[in-house]
Amino acid sequence: MRGPDDTTGWAGVFPGLASGAGRAGVPGAPPAEMQYVPHMSQPRSTARTTAQRHRVRQELATAAMHLFSTKGYEATTVDEIAAAAGVARRTFFRHFRSKEEAIFPDHDDTLVRVQAVLDSAEQGEHPLDTVCRGITEVLRMYAESPEVSVERYRLTREVPALREHEIASVARYDRLFTRYLLGHFDEAAHRAGDDDPLLAEVAASAVVAAHNHVLRRWLRAGGKGDVEAQLNHAFDVIRETFGTGMGVGRTEPAAKAAPAVRESRAGGVVVAVARTDASPAEVLRAIEKALETDEPPTGA
């Protein structure tokens, strides 16, 4: 009953993409009563009404969160949530597509914001760095209210339905990034022949995986500490580990910080990486050094 056109999943979420005054064009979740599309030409609804609507949505979300935490997710009915928020059951579904969505009220907005980050990326930035900035936006959404995020994490671990819903949510970011990288890997004429779309997909999933890892570690730690810094560190680790592939390593800044030649020896394999602006002699010297030693490589 959703129409066969909704094949992209998030396509319907972007009615205007920066639709004028804040979230005027995206009033929560108006998926029902198909072909809603409030024209968005004349914002008849003044600030007062939209604020009111936003307030109701917020109260519903907090009521849902509270009830889920206290008496469990499955044991909580939508009627109870609506009653706790002082509205009718039907109104709940005018603000949230489903019961699960009430616990992730910000994913849609975040998706729009991430899309905006991707769209407004300057030409010179490496697409992978743009994607990293995009996923950082998601992390900020979690970090904005650590207590809620931690409690929500506890729930998502315990309730399969919530976990699956969250997996589906992050999958939307993944697809967003994959599409972006697909469209920007060929333009950035870095690599010569093998601009495999495979790499776009793998890179996007790697970035998302790094985000998930950092986020979950932070959540398990109770939401203490600077997540964003941890995420950036994770990006550095990835750049360091996979950096040779597809010319990641931060086109400008990080490349300058990195040494011209690096070598490492591990597991019966010796590896050397060097920027081509390093002198051949410098490179060869590093290789020889790696071939001589029998010790583990220089640590991170």
Added chain:
Amino acid sequence: MRGPDDTTGWAGVFPGLASGAGRAGVPGAPPAEMQYVPHMSQPRSTARTTAQRHRVRQELATAAMHLFSTKGYEATTVDEIAAAAGVARRTFFRHFRSKEEAIFPDHDDTLVRVQAVLDSAEQGEHPLDTVCRGITEVLRMYAESPEVSVERYRLTREVPALREHEIASVARYDRLFTRYLLGHFDEAAHRAGDDDPLLAEVAASAVVAAHNHVLRRWLRAGGKGDVEAQLNHAFDVIRETFGTGMGVGRTEPAAKAAPAVRESRAGGVVVAVARTDASPAEVLRAIEKALETDEPPTGA
């Protein structure tokens, strides 16, 4: 109503993990009537009954697939599926946990098989290669019946519920691999300091992403061609691109087939990988060659 212990999601799927006679211990999907757990000590149910049960399950799956294809997923009720299979509605839910699962009847079995692959991996194999063999098992599941997979792919693209269910399914493989790599990256004392669990997560997601990419491309092409070969090629590309990180490059088997020294030049970076049993002279010669040329690297 599933109990707060089911935090892993797939933990409950492995009652015995290779439970004696085939699928005797895992008779489809007995999630209801909690604490079912058929003891698996004395297989009272003879081959006849389990075969019968398997036949019913198969008929239900085919009936569901047929109805979904013809009249759409949402327009098809469970009653209709059961009626088409000649059983009662209640019986349907004894074979499938949900309506969506009827279209992915093999994921549970495949998950068990993948787990078996991981468990029976020999000591010498690199964990990442083991994981690659594991995901190959998933690909084979799809490749076993191309027409069904293609049609199912069409449905999953159109129906959000099915897409989310599939995403959740592959996420289970992802988590399986992540756990495996987490437990095997430190044992294989390859890298010195930074055995970040981050890398385990990223590597697992990369492998899964490669699988997804190859699989979807194959499905979009109508299920024609040798997918498994394409997947292995994708693994090669990944090894080639990310190969420098965490010592992937196939410790034993492929190393023999691969040349002792490989070099490539791309994106302002020159990379050389060599087995330590290659003579230093051979290594240096390859490096010099890479430093001289300005052409793209030798293709796969």
Added chain:
DNA sequence: TAGGTTATGGCACGGGGTGCCACTCGTAAA
């Protein structure tokens, strides 16, 4: 043949999600 196990059919119930209609409220136009 008797007793126990397993799969099934059928019923009823809770609950999520949706379509529909009437109502209210606030804003813009007459």
Added chain:
DNA sequence: TTTACGAGTGGCACCCCGTGCCATAACCTA
């Protein structure tokens, strides 16, 4: 001020997924 319109809401009814419960039939073991 009155009127018209549109957005949000409340309430009702409906469909259908998923599950607990019980009776029954089929099958294996003793």
